[in-house]
Amino acid sequence: MTQFLSYAIPGLPYGCVFALMAVGLVLTYQTSGVFNLAYGAQAYASALIFYVCVNAGWPSWAGFLAAVVVAAPLLGLAMDRFLYRFIRSAPVLVKLVSALGMLIAIPSALQLIFGSQERLAPPSLWLPPDSVYFHVAGDAINGTELSTVIVTLAVVLLASLMSHFTQIGLRMRAMAESPRMVQLAGINSERVGVAIWVLSSFLAGLAGVLLAPLFAELQALNFTDLLVAAIAAAALGSLTSLPLAFWGGIGLGVVQELLGGYLPSGSVLSSGLRPALPFAVLIVLLLALPGLRERWFHDDPLSACDPPPPPMAAAIGGHGLEELLRGGGWAVLAVFFVSCLTWVPGNWTFTLTQGLAYSIIFLSIVLLTGMSGQISLCQAAFAGIGAFTCAQLVSHFGISVFVGIVAGGAVAAVVGVVVAMPALRLGGLALALATLAFGLLADNVGFQFPWSGNGDSGVNIPRPQLGSLNFTSGKAFFVLAFVLLIACAAVVLAIRQGTTGRELAAMRGSELAAASIGTNLAKLKITVFAVAAALAGVGGALYGSLQGTVSPNDFNSFLSLVFMVVVVTTGVYTVQGAIQAGMAYVILYQVLDYLPSEWRNLFPILFGLGAVTYALHPEGVVEWQKRRVVEIVVGWRKHPEAVG
């Protein structure tokens, strides 16, 4: 018993932070219908501002005021006023992508402002971390742990009193049903919405400041993991119950530490499973809780009153423009191919070949999200599966790298089918969260074994050889990657133009109607998941072969999110969009490399903000601009008098 307690008690502070976040998440999801994926970034923002203030010599109460009482609500309000307010009744995909954009842009924006140096030993909020207050079951309880628990309990008590015994609390709960109905009842729903965002952002800020000193270093990535733990806790409360979310958070924190105590130390299980616990819990909950599944279909009863979303530029553009763009795309591709083989310097050829591999991975997002309306946040994991399968087969069985690349795609497809199984029953948000959890599991556990990704040391994939054809040189490999990309693009185009593509478009438009005309949605989803996973796997294996050595870090779970916002920005509906994404990804990275290191933060900021415009430009803000420019140029040619 003593041993049990000594393992369990250190989990309480973590549990408290999870619980605060979970409560805040449920609060905004219930009342605004937006599942705020950027919540982790909000927590990070407050933790960072607190750190900066305290290190500038401010007393910690002043830092707390600045970071949690002022900055956190301001950030939350800004997000609500400038973004979430406009998309409350938008489709789930739009909400998720927008929130994802913020999740990726905010930490980078902060690092651009405050600098991205290492931040060690984050300060404690209230009681000093070095002094031990008392011992429980042999555990020394220090100031950080004690203050975390006390502050959490006080805040949660206050919040629950408010929601049940005040007018504003009642209105907040009414908002959960329908903001518009609340408005029709003569209540200023905007004001209630503001109150909710202030409260929830305050909780995020508080959680961030409390969590920071529990780690040795202040890192944005810890807060993404915190977010998933909070999501799992929120899911324990079916995303509706605040008390269950709260106790779920506490429970997760404790069980996590218990696992750490009882599992053999030093094994992959203890180093991997412990941090992966929230994700595993989330997956199980999504599959097991029927209430949770129905919850995803919840939408505003008045949402039909909204005007339909604007048609995409592709729909208005007309056939002439479509053909011009397609022809122009092929022409640009041809020029690009010839250039890379002739005058482009070797290091840039390498970069652009990387871009080709990424383009193949991004094709999977075009197929899955653009063409089918499904959201997957684990495409980097599929790429990793492809790469590691290829590496292991080549090194153990000595098979040709070509066969390895194909096998990588095939294994990824099989895993894709397994991941798609929950997708049959779940949709939208649940699928996004399940794939996010799968990606994190793969990253933290699956890829750490010597027989898979081999942890930080990674695995080797040689360049392929085919008889006398040798693809070891940069240019030869470029040709190979180019041909492979064209082949994969042809597959996606064939699917799009065929019956399957039309059925996918129908499913994207309305699953209900698609089923009622005889479309087997389950089969369709499995097929599309498998093909998408295969594409990502092939792209990943190709990338691995290009690099020579790849480790799980090349396919980490955060990259899946970045991939998503990149493709959504450059164009998620077209094959051209995927190639634009691949090229933009590597070229921008390379260009930023020439600039001071701080500037590298521009990358996530640009694409994050690009994703935020998804509600306005579902075809991708870059694609939209491209069409506009082409239209202006063509229009000028057609009607020269209109210009002069």
Next chain:
Amino acid sequence: MALVEGTGISKRYGGIVALDDVSVAIDRGEAVGLVGPNGAGKTTLFDCLNGVRHLDAGEICFEGRRIDRLAVYERARLGIGRTFQRLELFGGMSPREHLMVAERVHRADGRLWKDLIGRGRARAPVARVEDLLVELGLDEVADDPIESLSHGHGRLVELGRALVQDPLLLLLDEPSSGLDTREAVGFAAVLLEVRARRQTAMLLVEHDLDFVQRVVERTYVLDFGKMIASGRVDEVLADPVVRRAYLGEVT
């Protein structure tokens, strides 16, 4: 033998009984109405017939075959078409594409390998689709994005999407809602013409009783999940029980 026969259908949502021992039967080519106040269970009955929801009790036979355990798409392939109270259109697709995809699915032409070798691609316009577009008066707007069409056109596209599959039974969920009087009259005329040409059986949920009378011969009346009357429209509407439940009494 009736085309579709539902017997003893019950459906509960938690503690609420949406359908309580409801039986319906529709013959081939027959048009039948389904009226009742909001919340009477009309849409739930539709959902049970086409498989969106599963029954708690009872059974449904279609052409003499039990279908109540089949999925939505399987029932659609047997010949049950449907439109929706709240339009369910495929965003980003034109009316022609709506009909095309339904026609393809109907021919069960959706094999992935066919797409990959380029056999799944539409090369020539499909006569059946083109004819139907003209018949429904959608030929003028056939290539416009669906988002730019009026609500009335949207209803017609839903109807066309169902009809292109040559359904034996068509479930129409409040087709006149959102239409103005002129559009509603036009839609009723289209339905009559469809019946005259194709002998499609129809089950029509509708609040607009003029509309109902124009299209169907007999009607069912649902109230609080119970079937309270059935018979010829004018007779049913004169029934005092129905008047009390649905129309309200003038005292």
